[in-house]
Structure formats: structure tokens, C-alpha cells
Amino acid sequence: MGLNWKKYQEHILQTCMDSYHAPLSVDYWRDRFFAYTLSYILPLSFVTLIPGIIVSLQTDLIELIYLDLIIIAALAAIAHTPRIPMLWRKIIFSYLLYVLGIVLTGLLGLSGPGLMFLLAISVFMIIIFPQRWVYLSTFLNALICLCIALFLHLEWMDVETGPDTDQLAVQAWLAISVNLVVLSAIFALLIPRLFAGLQMSLTSQGQLTEALKKEKEKLQVSLKEVNRKNEELEQFAYVASHDLQEPLRMVSSFMKLLHDKYHMQLDEKAKKYIHFAIDGAGRMKQMITDLLAYSRAGKWEKKIETIDIESLLEEITQELSLKIAETQAVLENKGLHPLLGYKTPLKQVLVNLISNALHYQLSGNKAHVIVYQQEREDDWEFCVEDNGIGIDPSKQEEIFDVFKRLHHKEEYSGTGMGLAISKKMVELMGGRIWVTSELGKGSAFRFTLPKVE
Amino acid sequence: MRPIKILLVEDNEGDILLTQEALDEGKILNSLHVVRDGSEALKYLEKQAPYEAAERPDLILLDINMPKKNGHEVLEYIKKSEKLKKIPVIILTTSSAERDIKTAYNNYANCYIVKPVELENFMEMVTKIEDFWVSIVQLPEN
Numbered sequence: 001m002g003l004n005w006k007k008y009q010e011h012i013l014q015t016c017m018d019s020y021h022a023p024l025s026v027d028y029w030r031d032r033f034f035a036y037t038l039s040y041i042l043p044l045s046f047v048t049l050i051p052g053i054i055v056s057l058q059t060d061l062i063e064l065i066y067l068d069l070i071i072i073a074a075l076a077a078i079a080h081t082p083r084i085p086m087l088w089r090k091i092i093f094s095y096l097l098y099v100l101g102i103v104l105t106g107l108l109g110l111s112g113p114g115l116m117f118l119l120a121i122s123v124f125m126i127i128i129f130p131q132r133w134v135y136l137s138t139f140l141n142a143l144i145c146l147c148i149a150l151f152l153h154l155e156w157m158d159v160e161t162g163p164d165t166d167q168l169a170v171q172a173w174l175a176i177s178v179n180l181v182v183l184s185a186i187f188a189l190l191i192p193r194l195f196a197g198l199q200m201s202l203t204s205q206g207q208l209t210e211a212l213k214k215e216k217e218k219l220q221v222s223l224k225e226v227n228r229k230n231e232e233l234e235q236f237a238y239v240a241s242h243d244l245q246e247p248l249r250m251v252s253s254f255m256k257l258l259h260d261k262y263h264m265q266l267d268e269k270a271k272k273y274i275h276f277a278i279d280g281a282g283r284m285k286q287m288i289t290d291l292l293a294y295s296r297a298g299k300w301e302k303k304i305e306t307i308d309i310e311s312l313l314e315e316i317t318q319e320l321s322l323k324i325a326e327t328q329a330v331l332e333n334k335g336l337h338p339l340l341g342y343k344t345p346l347k348q349v350l351v352n353l354i355s356n357a358l359h360y361q362l363s364g365n366k367a368h369v370i371v372y373q374q375e376r377e378d379d380w381e382f383c384v385e386d387n388g389i390g391i392d393p394s395k396q397e398e399i400f401d402v403f404k405r406l407h408h409k410e411e412y413s414g415t416g417m418g419l420a421i422s423k424k425m426v427e428l429m430g431g432r433i434w435v436t437s438e439l440g441k442g443s444a445f446r447f448t449l450p451k452v453e
Numbered sequence: 454m455r456p457i458k459i460l461l462v463e464d465n466e467g468d469i470l471l472t473q474e475a476l477d478e479g480k481i482l483n484s485l486h487v488v489r490d491g492s493e494a495l496k497y498l499e500k501q502a503p504y505e506a507a508e509r510p511d512l513i514l515l516d517i518n519m520p521k522k523n524g525h526e527v528l529e530y531i532k533k534s535e536k537l538k539k540i541p542v543i544i545l546t547t548s549s550a551e552r553d554i555k556t557a558y559n560n561y562a563n564c565y566i567v568k569p570v571e572l573e574n575f576m577e578m579v580t581k582i583e584d585f586w587v588s589i590v591q592l593p594e595n
Contacts, residue, residue: 246547249570250467256572257474285570 012039015082016089024206026199027130031086034128038079038093045072067103071096090128094137097121102144115180118144122184126191134192138184145177237295241288248288252281283415287403290417294402297424300344304452307343309336309373316351323358329367336373339380340452345425349433350384352418353445357386360412360443379431379451385444391437400433422447456483457587460510462494462527463487463545464519468568472514475579483583486510491522495530498537510540512586515562517546517553525556532561539593543582 016035021028049068056064074096078089101121105114122137129136152170255277259266266274313333317324324331331354350371357369365387372383391399391406398404400423405416426433430450437443459476463469469487476485486507488494494515497504513531517524524544531537541563546553549567557565566582569575586592 242547245570246465249547249568250465252570253471253572253575254467257471 009036009039012079015080016086018086024202026195026202029198030128030130034086034090034093037124037128038075038089042072042076042079045075061107064103064107067100071100093128094121094125097124098140098144105144105148115177119180119183123187123191126188131192131195134188135185138181138188141184142181145174145181148177149174234295234298237291241292241295244288245285248281248285252278252285255281283409287415287417290403290415290421294417294421294424297345297348297421298428300342302342304340305343306338307341307346308338310338312343312347312350313371316347316354319351320355320358323355324367327358327361327367329358329369331369331371333371334373335375336371337375337380339449341449342429345429346449349422349425349447350382352422353384353447356418356445357384357388357443359414360388361386362389376448379448381446381448383444383446385442387442390439390441390443391435392439393437396435396437399435457511457592458508459483459485459512459514460494460497461485461487461514462489462491462519462524463514463516464489465516468516471572471575472579475576476583478576479580479583483587490519491524491527493521494527495522498531511592513540513542514545514582515542517544517548517557525553525560528557528560528562541586541590541592 013032013035016038017031021031045068049072052068053065056062075093078084078092097117098121101114101117103114104117108114118141122141125137126134149170152173255274259271259274259278310333313331313336317331323329354369354371358367361367368387370383370385372381372385374381374383395406399406400419401416402420403416404420405414423433426447426449431448433445433447435443435445461469461472463472473485476483486497488497494513496502497507498509500507515524515527524546528542528544531540531542538561542561544557544562544565545568546566547568554565566578569578
């Protein structure tokens with residue numbers, strides 16, 4: 001039953017609504033309101049019809065029954081006939097109700113529902129018709145009331161008003177019907193205010209939605225642009241570093257060949273020159289290799305897997321065993337726990353951080369490195385802590401930049417790419433990386449990895 | 454052990470010289486012929502002018518990035534030719550791109566070598582190639 005009612009209502013809405021008005025306008029809601037009115041008024045009119053028929057039969061007003069039936073049929077017709085402009089449906093609707101109202105008033109006078117009908121129609125008209133017709137119903141009501149008063153005065157008709165004499169009947173009619181006109185006018189005055197407010201919120205909401213949509217589109221465009229630029233940059237770095245290798249290989253190869261083959265003819269100074277050339281080429285080669293590694297840092301197999309951190313650390317320790325033995329380092333770990341994520345970049349980041357912890361030590365100092373893992377609400381936090389030389393607080397941000405080095409190459413070797421690569425990898429995995437450190441007392445590098453479902 | 458004829462297809466003069474030097478240091482006196490791009494290589498192999506007197510090589514060292522015809526095109530041509538396809542082709546290039554490696558093997562390259570960056574390694578590689586293809590491998594007669 002409920003379903004059928006919905007279907008019936010939907011049918012009326014589809015038949016009547018024409019798509020002239022945007023959904024975010026008061027006019028659209030006027031139309032919709034009217035269509036709903038039609039859907040409700042048909043079944044409800046039967047409710048008023050039954051007592052009407054009973055009363056009509058008792059008072060010998062058979063015409064009223066016919067009129068009721070005709071009006072109900074006409075209402076059904078305007079609700080169900082397709083391809084009539086909405087405005088005409090409304091005009092016919094109002095016309096029918098006016099006819100009913102006038103007839104009821106004429107036949108039943110003040111004891112019938114006539115005036116009530118006229119008031120109801122005027123409210124409906126204020127709601128369903130465009131703003132510029134707002135006083136139409138007030139005017140019509142006034143006109144009808146005056147006509148009836150005139151007819152009463154001319155004794156062309158006889159309305160049940162109570163007082164017996166005609167003159168008093170006219171006065172009583174005017175006294176009562178003026179209320180109708182005033183009420184119509186009040187509604188005509190007030191209801192548009194409500195609509196104006198409604199339109200204002202609808203408009204601002206529409207503007208907001210529009211602005212939001214535009215903003216979103218803009219964001220999409222810039223996101224695409226950023227992605228494209230990133231890809232371009234990676235491609236550039238890859239190609240550049242690849243092509244840069246080529247001439248560099250020539251420089252270092254022939255410098256070495258010169259050194260090897262003409263060893264005997266060269267004096268110490270010449271050999272020194274050659275040494276600097278080879279050394280420079282070597283460092284540049286390392287930088288290019290690192291740049292290549294950086295440009296490739298985002299290119300791991302995007303496969304989420306369960307990572308056993310404990311065996312991952314064992315693997316790493318194995319790989320770094322030479323350096324560990326060399327520095328007589330002690331490696332500890334705490335709170336290790338398997339997690340879901342990308343193994344390749346996680347391993348690379350841990351390798352980088354642990355190598356740094358082993359590397360940046362005062363010579364002769366026994367390295368002590370602790371790897372912590374901590375579970376938090378949305379992510380895992382890793383910490384690689386060492387007892388090394390530490391980092392000046394003012395430099396703790398920039399050490400993650402590409403080719404950023406804080407020391408002379410004679411002091412501590414390296415191209416300054418490890419942390420930049422680590423940062424890129426952590427951020428691509430959706431985490432962040434930072435350091436807390438005190439100069440001379442060691443550093444603690446922390447990074448987070450979001451939990452993956 | 455008879456000396457073999459090697460065709461080097463390479464546009465980088467430095468690498469040509471380095472290969473030459475390395476081969477010169479080798480035990481066997483192999484003959485090395487050099488062409489500097491892909492279309493020259495095809496002319497050489499097909500004995501077209503100015504290579505009418507060219508001898509069929511026993512081994513081809515082929516670079517990928519070259520002007521005119523690149524290494525992949527040359528390789529494809531060789532391996533599609535009934536006459537030439539028996540000649541072992543070694544791709545010798547700076548490219549370590551997965552795409553290049555796949556393409557080369559798909560076109561029946563006999564092996565793919567990325568040029569070592571260090572001089573020592575480069576020299577060693579050339580001698581090893583020579584050693585392998587001359588002393589260890591049995592090559593077909595023409």
C-alpha cells in the first residue's frame with residue numbers, strides 16, 4: 001500500500017513537473033509543492049465529499065453533489081494529463097476551487113465552508129504562483145466579496161447571513177467578508193518573506209556548492225599537473241643521470257689510462273693533477289648514481305605484504321655486517337612487531353638510517369644503535385637511535401634535502417642523498433620522518449608508517 | 454686457436470678506443486673492424502658499398518643508442534636474416550633500462566652487457582668476452 005502510494009505520487013510528480021526551473025530555486029519548490037498538493041487533494045476530497053453528500057441530500061442541494069464530482073474529475077484530469085504547462089494546471093486548479101468557493105458561498109452563505117474555501121485558495125495561490133501574482137488572490141477575494149455584497153444589495157440573490165433585513169444582511173456580509181480580504185492580504189504580505197529568505201539560502205547554498213565544485217576541479221587540475229611535473233622530473237633525473245654517466249666514464253677512463261700507460265713519463269705534479277681529476281670524476285659518478293637512486297626511489301613494486309620486522313632487521317644486519325664489525329657496533333631492538341606494508345622501501349629506509357647511525361660516529365667510539373617500533377592509533381612509529389656525533393638543531397630540517405651534507409668529505413664521506421631518499425620513500429608510503437638530536441650526544445631518527453587495512 | 458673477426462658497432466670514439474686497447478692487450482690477435490652507426494653496420498654485413506670487400510664477422514659487439522639505425526633495429530635485421538642469424542651478437546651498451554634488455558633478448562640477442570663504468574672493469578669485460586667467445590665457445594663455421 002505504502003509502495004503504491006509512493007508510486008502514485010511519483011507518477012503525478014513526473015506528469016506535472018516541467019523542467020523550467022532549476023532545483024535550487026523557489027519556483028522549483030512552488031511547482032513541487034503544487035504537484036504534492038494535487039496528489040494529496042484527490043484522496044482527501046473524497047473525505048470531504050461524503051459528509052457533503054449527506055448534508056446535500058438532507059438539504060435538497062443535489063447540484064452541489066454534481067459540482068463536487070465535476071471538480072474532483074477535473075482535478076484528476078489536471079493531475080494526470082501529460083503535457084499541460086505547469087502554469088495552466090495551476091490556473092485551472094485555482095479556477096476550479098474559486099468556482100467551488102463561490103458556489104458554496106452563494107448556496108450556503110456564511111453557514112457553509114465558502115469563505116473558508118476562498119481563504120484556503122488564496123493561500124494556495126500565494127504559494128504556487130510566481131511572486132508577481134502575489135496579490136491576485138487578495139484582489140479576487142475582495143472582488144468576489146464586493147460582488148456578493150452588491151448582489152445582496154440589489155436583492156439578486158439571497159445569502160444566509162443571519163440578520164433578516166436586506167440592509168443589515170449587506171452590512172453583516174461586508175463585516176465578515178472583510179476579514180477574508182484582510183487575511184488574504186496578510187498572507188500575501190508574509191508568505192513571500194518566507195520565500196525570499198528561502199531563496200536567499202538556496203542561492204547562497206547554490207553559490208557555495210558551485211564554488212566548492214570549482215575549487216575541487218581546480219584542485220584536481222593542479223593535482224594532475226603536480227603528478228605530471230613529478231613524473232617529468234623523475235624522467236628528467238633518470239635521463240640526465242644516465243646520459244651524464246657517459247661522458248664522465250670517458251673522463252675517468254682516459255684519465256686512468258693516461259696514468260697507467262704514461263706513468264713513467266709523468267712527474268709528480270702531473271700525477272697529482274690526474275689524481276684530482278679522477279677523484280672529482282669519481283665523486284661526480286657517485287652523485288649521479290645517487291641522483292639516479294633518488295629518481296628511482298618511488299619505483300618499487302606496489303605490493304602490500306606482511307613484513308616480519310625482526311627478520312627484516314636480521315637481513316639488514318647481515319648486509320651491514322662489515323660496517324658493524326668495523327665499528328664494533330652494538331645493535332639493539334625493542335617492541336618489534338610484524339606489519340602490513342611495502343617491504344622494499346621500508347628496508348631501504350631502515351638500511352639508510354642504520355648506516356648513518358654507524359657512520360656518523362666519533363672515530364674510536366663504539367656505536368650503539370637501538371631500533372624501536374611502537375604501535376599507535378593510526379600508524380607505526382619507528383625510531384633509530386644512536387650515540388653518534390648528533391646534529392645541530394638548526395640543521396635538523398635541511399639534512400633531508402637533496403645533496404645536503406653537514407661535514408667535509410674528508411671528515412665523513414657520503415653524498416648527502418641517503419636521508420633525501422629516505423624522506424621521499426617514507427612520504428610516498430604516507431608517513432613522515434623527522435629527527436631529534438643533541439650535538440655530541442647522538443640522534444634519534446623517527447618515521448611513521450600508516451597502518452594498512 | 455684461430456683468431457676471430459670481431460665487428461664493433463659503436464658511435465662513441467672513446468669506447469672504440471678503449472675496446473681496441475683492451476683487445477690489444479689480449480693474448481690473441483683478433484681482427485677488429487669498427488662501423489659507427491646502424492646503417493653502416495647493415496651495409497658492412499651485406500657487403501654493400503663501400504664494404505664490398507668486407508669479411509663476414511665471427512662476433513658482433515653492438516651498441517644500442519646510435520644515430521640512423523639503432524642497435525635494436527640492427528639486431529632484428531641480423532636475427533631475421535637466414536644468412537646472418539648464426540653470428541653471435543653481444544649487446545654492449547650504457548643502458549640498463551629493463552625495456553632495452555627485454556627488447557634485446559626478444560630479438561634473440563646472444564647476451565646483453567651493460568658497459569662497466571670503471572676503466573678496470575671495462576678492460577676486464579672486453580678480455581673476458583674475448584676469452585669466452587674465442588677460447589671456450591665453439592663457433593659455427595661459415
